[in-house]
Amino acid sequence: MSTTPTGLSGRRRRRVRRWLAVVLLLAALAASATAEAQRQWVVAFANVTEEPGVTVEGTGFTGAEIRESFKLAARQFPIDLVLYDNQRNDAKAVANAEAAIGRKVDLYIAYHRGPAANATIAQKLKAAGIPVLAINEPVPGAPLYTLDNAAAGRLAGEALAQFAGRTWANQPTVAVVIGRIAAASERVPERVQGVTDALRARLPAARLTTLDTQGNPAQVTSLLGAFLAAQPGKKVLVAATDDATALAAKSAIESAGRTRDAVIVGQGVDRNIHGGANDRKELDPSNRGSIVLGSVAFYLDRMGYEVLPLAVKVLRGEPVPPRTVTPHKLVTAANVFVEYPPSDMN
Amino acid sequence: MVRTALVAIGVLLVVLSLGSPAFAQSDCSKIVPASPWGPNDQTGATNRVTAAVTKAAAAEIQTGKVITMSYPLVDGVPLFGSRFTKTILTATSLAPGASYGENELTYMEDTWLSQSHVGTHLDGMGHIGRKDCYYNQTPMGKFINQNNMTKLGLEHLKSFATRGVVIDAVKVFQAANKFKGNSACKKPCLEKGTVITKADLEAGLKMYNVTLREGDIVVIHTGWGDLFEQFPAQNAVYNSGAPGIGKEAATWLASQKVVAVGVDTWVVEVIPGENPKEAFAVHNILITDNGIHIIENVRTDLIAAEAASSKRATFFVNMTVPKAVGLTGNFVAIDGIQ
Numbered sequence: 001m002s003t004t005p006t007g008l009s010g011r012r013r014r015r016v017r018r019w020l021a022v023v024l025l026l027a028a029l030a031a032s033a034t035a036e037a038q039r040q041w042v043v044a045f046a047n048v049t050e051e052p053g054v055t056v057e058g059t060g061f062t063g064a065e066i067r068e069s070f071k072l073a074a075r076q077f078p079i080d081l082v083l084y085d086n087q088r089n090d091a092k093a094v095a096n097a098e099a100a101i102g103r104k105v106d107l108y109i110a111y112h113r114g115p116a117a118n119a120t121i122a123q124k125l126k127a128a129g130i131p132v133l134a135i136n137e138p139v140p141g142a143p144l145y146t147l148d149n150a151a152a153g154r155l156a157g158e159a160l161a162q163f164a165g166r167t168w169a170n171q172p173t174v175a176v177v178i179g180r181i182a183a184a185s186e187r188v189p190e191r192v193q194g195v196t197d198a199l200r201a202r203l204p205a206a207r208l209t210t211l212d213t214q215g216n217p218a219q220v221t222s223l224l225g226a227f228l229a230a231q232p233g234k235k236v237l238v239a240a241t242d243d244a245t246a247l248a249a250k251s252a253i254e255s256a257g258r259t260r261d262a263v264i265v266g267q268g269v270d271r272n273i274h275g276g277a278n279d280r281k282e283l284d285p286s287n288r289g290s291i292v293l294g295s296v297a298f299y300l301d302r303m304g305y306e307v308l309p310l311a312v313k314v315l316r317g318e319p320v321p322p323r324t325v326t327p328h329k330l331v332t333a334a335n336v337f338v339e340y341p342p343s344d345m346n
Numbered sequence: 347m348v349r350t351a352l353v354a355i356g357v358l359l360v361v362l363s364l365g366s367p368a369f370a371q372s373d374c375s376k377i378v379p380a381s382p383w384g385p386n387d388q389t390g391a392t393n394r395v396t397a398a399v400t401k402a403a404a405a406e407i408q409t410g411k412v413i414t415m416s417y418p419l420v421d422g423v424p425l426f427g428s429r430f431t432k433t434i435l436t437a438t439s440l441a442p443g444a445s446y447g448e449n450e451l452t453y454m455e456d457t458w459l460s461q462s463h464v465g466t467h468l469d470g471m472g473h474i475g476r477k478d479c480y481y482n483q484t485p486m487g488k489f490i491n492q493n494n495m496t497k498l499g500l501e502h503l504k505s506f507a508t509r510g511v512v513i514d515a516v517k518v519f520q521a522a523n524k525f526k527g528n529s530a531c532k533k534p535c536l537e538k539g540t541v542i543t544k545a546d547l548e549a550g551l552k553m554y555n556v557t558l559r560e561g562d563i564v565v566i567h568t569g570w571g572d573l574f575e576q577f578p579a580q581n582a583v584y585n586s587g588a589p590g591i592g593k594e595a596a597t598w599l600a601s602q603k604v605v606a607v608g609v610d611t612w613v614v615e616v617i618p619g620e621n622p623k624e625a626f627a628v629h630n631i632l633i634t635d636n637g638i639h640i641i642e643n644v645r646t647d648l649i650a651a652e653a654a655s656s657k658r659a660t661f662f663v664n665m666t667v668p669k670a671v672g673l674t675g676n677f678v679a680i681d682g683i684q
Contacts, residue, residue: 341624
């Protein structure tokens with residue numbers, strides 16, 4: 001049972017080697033975990049358009065506001081953003097994806113309307129091993145973050161119906177949807193359908209009319225003015241497809257002297273209709289008597305805050321639902337400062 | 347009969363009490379933490395400025411050099427919407443024949459119309475709350491009238507004779523190679539929306555080998571004040587946002603038991619904020635939850651430059667805060683003495 005000094009030394013050496021191996025393994029794991037924790041991802045965001053003044057998705061929001069939301073949201077994540085402008089152009093969208101592949105980005109966020117271009121983008125990025133997130137327009141094989149125009153429309157319709165039921169019960173009531181009714185490329189018809197579904201479900205007796213301004217708010221006065229003139233003695237529910245139209249509708253109703261007969265709900269909650277503590281915009285806590293009951297929030301100016309957490313999940317290899325929708329909400333004078341806290345009162 | 351009457355009175359009292367304002371108010375003990383200085387505390391963090399703290403701070407005066415840290419009070423500086431300042435000079439005795447006595451004494455006075463949170467100013471304990479709950483679980487609805495607050499006013503504050511520590515966030519971001527500026531600034535300034543983190547604050551302290559201690563006033567130089575100095579040309583840019591500390595940094599500063607946090611912006615915290623659905627969350631952390639003052643529109647460039655040249659980021663704070671009864675804040679004059 002005795003052990004020679006040499007044998008003892010050999011066993012010790014083996015033990016020391018084993019411990020060293022364990023220590024090295026632990027150190028490697030710790031280093032790897034640290035590297036992962038400090039990993040800075042490069043994420044490309046190819047915006048639909050950044051053309052000044054051009055609004056998107058049939059709302060009052062611009063591409064610049066969307067881009068800004070990504071930049072602000074990225075502050076919370078270990079992400080370096082690479083920004084592209086697809087310029088609403090298929091060739092440019094594909095070229096941007098190729099440029100991102102050249103830069104070896106870790107993830108590509110594609111916001112482009114164009115199924116053929118999106119298919120090409122998907123193909124190229126897949127070949128490069130770069131995961132994709134799609135915004136508002138499917139990209140084959142990519143999780144989609146999207147507005148839900150039908151749901152937004154239903155919220156507007158329900159708000160109008162609720163008001164009518166509460167305030168104008170048993171009074172003859174008609175409804176009108178006004179705005180860019182036929183703008184299919186921006187899915188406004190889905191919004192109109194949502195309004196229609198909600199109103200028909202809750203106010204089946206109310207006749208519903210659509211008035212297409214073709215995107216020109218200046219048309220609202222004449223279209224709505226004529227409609228109001230043809231509906232004497234009736235209460236009028238107005239669903240505007242965007243906020244600029246909602247404000248123009250208010251003006252038209254005032255001009256027609258029908259403010260006691262009409263209420264409006266808009267779509268978007270862009271800066272046309274709400275502002276800071278001192279802006280005194282239409283949706284304001286101090287303006288609760290407005291005939292503009294509210295507007296359905298699209299949060300395009302917060303899209304980055306919704307999309308980048310999904311991007312981080314993808315990058316971490318965590319599961320992401322195939323479709324995530326914007327949490328639309330009716331914003332009124334009562335909750336506008338909760339949804340959009342002012343930053344001009346400090 | 348008597349029992350019926352008693353029951354009726356009891357029911358009436360219950361109904362009346364349910365309708366009283368007290369029931370309309372929030373349970374502030376669930377919304378705001380209690381002050382470490384007891385339920386009657388209306389002072390907040392200046393409780394930390396003890397004689398020992400002031401004595402230790404006095405050791406910072408080594409050369410006697412005085413550095414201005416406040417901007418002149420003048421009409422036209424950046425203000426928001428309904429805020430205003432207006433000075434009106436009364437100089438009637440300068441009119442011919444309007445002087446007094448054989449010695450022909452003349453005099454002048456001013457009327458200074460202004461809201462309290464303008465220029466270099468201090469936010470008091472009554473400035474920011476959560477719902478109707480303010481510092482030290484104060485249900486503020488019970489303590490306001492049409493003129494002022496009857497609790498948490500500036501008259502309750504103690505001394506600010508303590509040590510100041512300047513953190514040069516511009517240098518921190520430059521050193522970390524992550525500096526992004528704003529082209530409207532004539533001198534380097536961090537871009538609005540830049541979040542200054544706890545790690546950034548620690549890096550700024552490390553630059554000058556400083557460790558925060560209880561009772562300090564921390565002053566952060568972001569460079570954004572350069573836009574204030576350009577008034578009125580850059581007022582809109584100045585008000586459009588700000589670089590500033592985030593919630594993590596604010597919580598850390600609170601844990602360091604500082605008395606006040608001053609900065610060369612209108613807001614101390616980063617704007618746009620970290621969470622777009624939260625309003626001025628750092629104000630809540632510092633003032634409402636911890637009784638720590640915020641000092642806004644501090645002139646920081648001179649003290650930051652002095653720190654760079656003297657290699658010393660600490661100084662004695664000479665700041666006066668009027669005992670303005672029932673006010674939520676007031677203009678302050680600040681000198682840093684090294």
